Amino acid sequence: MKKMSFSNDKKDLTRIAEDRNIKKFDYNKFEDLEPIARGGFGAVNRAYSKDLKKHFALKYLHDDIKNNFYKLFMNELQNINAVNHHKNIIKYYGVSIDHSAEKCYLVLQYAKDDNLKTYLHNNFKDLDRKTKINMAQDITNGLCYMHKANIVHRDLHSKNILVHEGRLLITDLDLSQPLDTNSNSLAGGTFAYSDPGYLRNHIMYKRSKASDIYSLGVLFWELSSGRPPFNNKQSLEILEMAKSGLREAPINGTSTDYINIYSEAWKDDPKQRPTIENICDSLENIQFENIYYNSNENNQYIQIEVYSNNQLNKFKPMESYIRDSISMTQIESNNQISFETSISQVNLEIAVLGKPRESSTLSLNSYDQE
Numbered sequence: 001m002k003k004m005s006f007s008n009d010k011k012d013l014t015r016i017a018e019d020r021n022i023k024k025f026d027y028n029k030f031e032d033l034e035p036i037a038r039g040g041f042g043a044v045n046r047a048y049s050k051d052l053k054k055h056f057a058l059k060y061l062h063d064d065i066k067n068n069f070y071k072l073f074m075n076e077l078q079n080i081n082a083v084n085h086h087k088n089i090i091k092y093y094g095v096s097i098d099h100s101a102e103k104c105y106l107v108l109q110y111a112k113d114d115n116l117k118t119y120l121h122n123n124f125k126d127l128d129r130k131t132k133i134n135m136a137q138d139i140t141n142g143l144c145y146m147h148k149a150n151i152v153h154r155d156l157h158s159k160n161i162l163v164h165e166g167r168l169l170i171t172d173l174d175l176s177q178p179l180d181t182n183s184n185s186l187a188g189g190t191f192a193y194s195d196p197g198y199l200r201n202h203i204m205y206k207r208s209k210a211s212d213i214y215s216l217g218v219l220f221w222e223l224s225s226g227r228p229p230f231n232n233k234q235s236l237e238i239l240e241m242a243k244s245g246l247r248e249a250p251i252n253g254t255s256t257d258y259i260n261i262y263s264e265a266w267k268d269d270p271k272q273r274p275t276i277e278n279i280c281d282s283l284e285n286i287q288f289e290n291i292y293y294n295s296n297e298n299n300q301y302i303q304i305e306v307y308s309n310n311q312l313n314k315f316k317p318m319e320s321y322i323r324d325s326i327s328m329t330q331i332e333s334n335n336q337i338s339f340e341t342s343i344s345q346v347n348l349e350i351a352v353l354g355k356p357r358e359s360s361t362l363s364l365n366s367y368d369q370e
Contacts, residue, residue: 022081023094025049025107030058030096046110058096058105077106079173082149088142090162090171111169116219117158117228124226129255129288131166132223136258137283138168139219144276146170147209154207156215157193158222191238192229193218196268197307199243210270216279217265221247224254224262245306249299256290257282269307 030047037044042061049056080092091109098105113119116135120127127135139161146153153160153170160172191199195211218229229248230238245268250259261282264274274282 022077023107025094025096027096027098027105030056033058055110056093057108057110059108060103060105079151080106080108083146083151083173086142086145087167088138088169089145090169090173108171109164109169111162111164113163113165115159116161116163116168116222119163120158120222120226127226133258133283133286134166135168136220136223137280139170139216140276140279140283142168142170143212143216144280147212147276152207152209153212153215156212156219157190158219158228161219191235191242194242195270196242196245197270199239208270209276210273213265213273213276213279214267214270216276217262217273220258220262220265221251224258225251241301243306245304246301247304249302250292250294252293252297254292255286255288256292257286257288259292261286263304266304267307268304 029049029051031050032046032048034046035043036046036057042059044060045058047056047058048054077092077095080090083089084092090111093107093109096105096107097103114122139156143153143156151173153173155172156170160170162169162171193215195205195207195214197205198207198211222229225248230241233241247263247266261274261279264272265279267273
């Protein structure tokens with residue numbers, strides 16, 4: 001695939017950086033580069049600045065993704081610059097260009113405590129109810145700031161939430177869009193966190209603030225359980241479960257107030273979901289007097305009412321696009337056979353032969369704050 005002209009992109013990037021007073025970092029002043037995340041759209045390296053004597057995260061986007069590299073890079077640059085002054089959104093410092101490798105980098109915070117998914121896996125048993133609520137408030141406050149700026153994230157999940165010294169930070173804004181942007185691209189997202197309306201028909205369904213609210217509801221459940229939603233299910237199974245109105249059952253020991261908050265957020269009908277401001281208020285007033293308990297722990301899932309919109313059923317369903325776009329490439333390495341997925345314009349976690357591949361979704365796990 002033909003790459004875009006790096007020299008032209010570099011000139012545009014330099015011009016925009018100068019116009020907007022964006023700080024430019026000398027790439028040669030970074031040392032001890034270490035890969036910390038890699039996925040379909042790009043990768044992140046941890047790097048130490050000799051001048052500033054601190055670690056940063058250097059993020060670059062692959063320049064061969066359907067020639068969308070520059071668009072995605074500039075999209076994240078603009079979005080993160082628009083919401084760069086909130087304690088629960090990853091901090092952006094500037095840009096850096098590695099001329100020898102022809103790569104443009106975003107210079108971001110480095111979060112030493114990994115992403116939320118990994119953090120919960122390693123620390124869940126040590127988290128009390130109040131701490132979990134504080135974590136939910138961190139995500140909500142960051143998302144509220146984005147929504148007030150009319151930016152929809154579109155790809156909220158526990159790998160896109162980073163943790164630093166107990167504070168949660170929203171990251172991965174390359175797929176975020178202003179509300180007036182008409183984009184229904186399949187790129188980005190994982191099924192378990194995705195708005196069911198979008199899963200039913202990504203062509204007709206335009207993701208909105210309500211789509212972020214749905215993802216937030218799923219994240220709230222994950223905070224209460226310590227595990228990802230629909231854990232150990234294959235991607236196409238998750239797709240069908242979410243579309244049919246199945247949700248994870250509440251976890252014993254959870255405040256009923258908290259359950260009510262995320263149950264409202266993950267309603268199938270986007271018009272019935274609360275606003276981010278409503279959720280902020282509800283979290284502030286949460287009580288722990290009534291605690292959920294169900295003696296039948298075999299009820300892993302609950303069924304909710306499914307919103308019906310005939311317009312969403314007129315086009316080819318998403319799973320058909322996914323099956324059409326998966327090509328399996330057999331790779332021999334060290335005398336072992338493995339399979340990888342190649343997904344055209346889709347950055348979704350696809351399970352091949354029943355084995356989910358962690359690397360299929362970009363996880364920018366490790367930005368940090370000063």
